[in-house]
Amino acid sequence: SVNEPSNMSYVKETVDRLLHGYDIRLRPDFGGAPVDVGMRIDIAGIDMVSEVNMV
Numbered sequence: 001s002v003n004e005p006s007n008m009s010y011v012k013e014t015v016d017r018l019l020h021g022y023d024i025r026l027r028p029d030f031g032g033a034p035v036d037v038g039m040r041i042d043i044a045g046i047d048m049v050s051e052v053n054m055v
Contacts (some may be wrong), residue, residue, distance in 0.1 A: 029035070 027035070
């Protein structure tokens, strides 16, 4: 099992090796061409609209 102590050190070493040099602040292929990102938003519902609360 992955959760056994003998395997946990192997899993940690593997993940550490895969993420070596990874910087969470930079997007993949930083410095390369821009990347198009698409998004889809589904609105589940709209509640009461009040002009008083619109700031």
